[in-house]
Amino acid sequence: MTCPEYRPSVRWGGGHRMTVYAWAKRREFPRLPAPEARFFDVAPDTRVLAECYWQRERDQHPSILALHGLEGSSRAHYMRGLADKALAAGYNAILLNQRNCGGTEHLAPGLYHSGLTHDADFVIRELVAREGLPAIGVIGYSLGGNLALKLAGDYGTAAPPQLLGVCAVSPTMDLGRCVRALERRANFIYQWNFVRNLKRRMRRKAEIVPGSFDLAPLAQVRSVRAFDEAYTAPHHGYRDADDYYHRASALRVVARIAVPALIIASDNDPFVPWEQFQAPEIAGNPHVTVAITRDGGHCAFVAESPEGYDGYWAEQRALTFITAAAAARAQTAAPTGAASPQTGPAKAGPPASASRTPRPSLPLRA
Numbered sequence: 324m325t326c327p328e329y330r331p332s333v334r335w336g337g338g339h340r341m342t343v344y345a346w347a348k349r350r351e352f353p354r355l356p357a358p359e360a361r362f363f364d365v366a367p368d369t370r371v372l373a374e375c376y377w378q379r380e381r382d383q384h385p386s387i388l389a390l391h392g393l394e395g396s397s398r399a400h401y402m403r404g405l406a407d408k409a410l411a412a413g414y415n416a417i418l419l420n421q422r423n424c425g426g427t428e429h430l431a432p433g434l435y436h437s438g439l440t441h442d443a444d445f446v447i448r449e450l451v452a453r454e455g456l457p458a459i460g461v462i463g464y465s466l467g468g469n470l471a472l473k474l475a476g477d478y479g480t481a482a483p484p485q486l487l488g489v490c491a492v493s494p495t496m497d498l499g500r501c502v503r504a505l506e507r508r509a510n511f512i513y514q515w516n517f518v519r520n521l522k523r524r525m526r527r528k529a530e531i532v533p534g535s536f537d538l539a540p541l542a543q544v545r546s547v548r549a550f551d552e553a554y555t556a557p558h559h560g561y562r563d564a565d566d567y568y569h570r571a572s573a574l575r576v577v578a579r580i581a582v583p584a585l586i587i588a589s590d591n592d593p594f595v596p597w598e599q600f601q602a603p604e605i606a607g608n609p610h611v612t613v614a615i616t617r618d619g620g621h622c623a624f625v626a627e628s629p630e631g632y633d634g635y636w637a638e639q640r641a642l643t644f645i646t647a648a649a650a651a652r653a654q655t656a657a658p659t660g661a662a663s664p665q666t667g668p669a670k671a672g673p674p675a676s677a678s679r680t681p682r683p684s685l686p687l688r689a
Contacts, residue, residue: 462492
């Protein structure tokens, strides 16, 4: 599997313009079959839903576990776009809904949050134990990108041997910084959209489980920070929103990552400032690669698309990275002088656009 160099769409260039275009454009996936619904009992009173796309002999193929962003679901266009590419490349694709997402408010009494890695870890271990999956790569978007990196950091050197690596697209890995960026006047529309959806979810939750949450504070919530202060932080035992942002940020544990990790970000993401990826915790970890593109917006990365390529570059780049990680592991595991077994769905060299942490003055082109 190869990935072309990122050449941002001329028509849809610009951080806001590309972000909104990618969010609003309807995508069709005629190759993608109906998914298999798979439920995981991650706690005694909590289930999560994954939509799974399997190869015919699932235990003979590597897998992708995809994690969506804030108020997203397994039906988000980037999740299905990733599944479409993964399935075609020989992967299984498991699209995991966070707690209460994807119409699953009735399956969990509580809420999800940006650092809740327990569920992804549970899913990985159950799929390995019950399905015999030989290799899994984790790819997360935005909040899901923070989860992917934090999961790898939480594992440290004790990651399951089946974990090939993690890729984070536009990750909110410094949550406090990202929330402050979201509060800028220019980002009003994004904040409004997130808050609107968070409020709707809380009202649905209250209808399904009467008395589970006090909706009185909801009327005063005008920002993601206010929502987290009123609901997320106290529900999960954090002192306040700032304590939650600090403790749930992947930046706090990224230095402990011991599997291959790729961060994909753009230099004009409206609310995930690229400067956070210059942190010494990242630069000092040889397992972490940072690719910052010129243009790309937030989780968009719409590229010029020649025939046979849909232009959703980050989806292809993430899969290329996981495939390269599988190939590198196979090479390392092979006896000296022996041919390397192929553990990935396709051969791949080193990531074409991989780069180390960018210099402060010049974001790298990927």
